Amino acid sequence: MDMVLETDQLGKRYGRNWALRDCSLHLPAGRIAALVGPNGAGKSTLLHMAVGLLRPDAGAVRVFDESPYNNTKVLAEIGFVAQDTPLYRDFTATELVTMGGKLNRRWDAALARTRLADLGIPPNKPVGKLSGGQRAQVALALALAKRPRLLLLDEPVASLDPLARREFLQSLMGSVADDGTTVLLSSHLLADLERVCDYLIVLHAARVQLVGTVDDLVAGHRQLVGPRNGGGPIGGVAAVVRASHTDRQSTLLVRTDGPVDDSSWTVREVTLEDLILAYLAEGDTEASHAEWGVSA
Amino acid sequence: MLDGRSKVNTYMQLVQQVKQSLRVGLLAPGDQLPKVRDVAQSLAINPNTVLKAYRELEIEGLAEGRPGVGTFVKRTLAGASLPNQAELREDLVAWLRRAQAAGLTPEDVTALVETTMRATLPTESAQTQSA
Numbered sequence: 001m002d003m004v005l006e007t008d009q010l011g012k013r014y015g016r017n018w019a020l021r022d023c024s025l026h027l028p029a030g031r032i033a034a035l036v037g038p039n040g041a042g043k044s045t046l047l048h049m050a051v052g053l054l055r056p057d058a059g060a061v062r063v064f065d066e067s068p069y070n071n072t073k074v075l076a077e078i079g080f081v082a083q084d085t086p087l088y089r090d091f092t093a094t095e096l097v098t099m100g101g102k103l104n105r106r107w108d109a110a111l112a113r114t115r116l117a118d119l120g121i122p123p124n125k126p127v128g129k130l131s132g133g134q135r136a137q138v139a140l141a142l143a144l145a146k147r148p149r150l151l152l153l154d155e156p157v158a159s160l161d162p163l164a165r166r167e168f169l170q171s172l173m174g175s176v177a178d179d180g181t182t183v184l185l186s187s188h189l190l191a192d193l194e195r196v197c198d199y200l201i202v203l204h205a206a207r208v209q210l211v212g213t214v215d216d217l218v219a220g221h222r223q224l225v226g227p228r229n230g231g232g233p234i235g236g237v238a239a240v241v242r243a244s245h246t247d248r249q250s251t252l253l254v255r256t257d258g259p260v261d262d263s264s265w266t267v268r269e270v271t272l273e274d275l276i277l278a279y280l281a282e283g284d285t286e287a288s289h290a291e292w293g294v295s296a
Numbered sequence: 297m298l299d300g301r302s303k304v305n306t307y308m309q310l311v312q313q314v315k316q317s318l319r320v321g322l323l324a325p326g327d328q329l330p331k332v333r334d335v336a337q338s339l340a341i342n343p344n345t346v347l348k349a350y351r352e353l354e355i356e357g358l359a360e361g362r363p364g365v366g367t368f369v370k371r372t373l374a375g376a377s378l379p380n381q382a383e384l385r386e387d388l389v390a391w392l393r394r395a396q397a398a399g400l401t402p403e404d405v406t407a408l409v410e411t412t413m414r415a416t417l418p419t420e421s422a423q424t425q426s427a
Contacts, residue, residue, distance in 0.1 A: 032342050166340055174337030195306060195341045271305075
């Protein structure tokens with residue numbers, strides 16, 4: 001399978017702190033991948049290294065089989081919308097489309113104009129005076145005008161109201177369906193991700209916690225509810241990701257390696273949201289115990 | 297319409313909706329299903345999910361893909377009973393108006409229909425549940 005993005009033990013350090021460490025993952029072509037993790041987990045750092053804005057301090061990142069740092073050939077294939085959709089606020093959308101044409105090797109100005117017209121974006125108003133949703137749409141239209149093969153979006157909908165968020169995701173899904181663009185988008189909005197993404201990367205405390213296709217990950221995990229369990233092995237369970245207990249009952253989110261047919265447990269399928277929350281919570285306690293120098 | 301809160305995943309919801317449309321005759325053999333791009337855009341969902349739903353319908357023999365054109369309905373789920381449905385529907389509409397006039401909420405109606413179905417048509421309602 002064609003890999004669009006590959007990292008191998010990738011790391012980035014700011015002073016003494018690793019913002020990202022031992023990050024090894026693959027993103028196959030044609031996927032819409034969610035990059036999930038709390039603030040400070042290394043999401044933006046990973047995206048900035050993928051687009052070639054930051055140089056790795058350890059390991060390697062490859063995009064379309066090339067190192068992206070200082071590489072204008074690869075850059076031409078990547079569309080990037082940074083957090084809070086930074087645009088020159090005094091420029092109008094028309095001017096930004098013209099400017100994009102001067103700065104990029106490949107530029108589909110007609111596509112950008114059609115998209116912006118379809119969305120009812122005023123062409124001659126400074127983009128600083130547009131609504132947050134409109135500005136996000138302008139940024140997306142500009143990124144798509146490059147006709148990128150990889151689109152990187154850093155929390156594209158975080159600051160948008162629900163309607164604008166919906167409209168943004170509609171435009172994104174429509175254009176992905178047209179061009180088969182591979183997408184990597186970071187977001188905290190799990191309900192959106194469940195509809196939009198088919199690949200998942202969970203980062204926590206600068207490390208990769210979980211990576212794979214949503215179908216495989218969901219199929220490979222189960223929630224078990226049963227009488228309080230002393231931690232003995234359960235058939236079909238490879239690892240307990242997260243456990244919570246009341247006096248009488250245990251609820252476990254587990255990774256499975258076979259069917260769980262132990263009759264003392266009620267077995268339920270998990271949603272993407274269950275999975276993400278379980279892995280983030282697990283990383284949380286581990287990191288905190290490490291910081292305090294005690295074992296979990 | 298997709299139910300975001302539903303635990304049934306998006307692709308199964310799409311499959312079920314097409315099946316329901318086939319069952320009540322809203323879709324018939326030869327009809328084209330909406331284009332993948334249009335479904336993905338209007339529902340803001342992953343186009344791969346729509347493709348997966350259409351592939352599932354193909355595997356079940358209900359639809360067929362014509363390369364470069366789209367996906368078309370191949371077989372219907374509406375039985376021989378379809379012609380009778382119009383009249384039954386009219387009866388049902390009249391009954392629903394009466395229920396409304398009697399002060400039943402939509403939840404009351406659903407509960408009444410479901411319990412009555414279970415009591416009156418035990419096996420058939422079980423089939424509907426599993427379909």
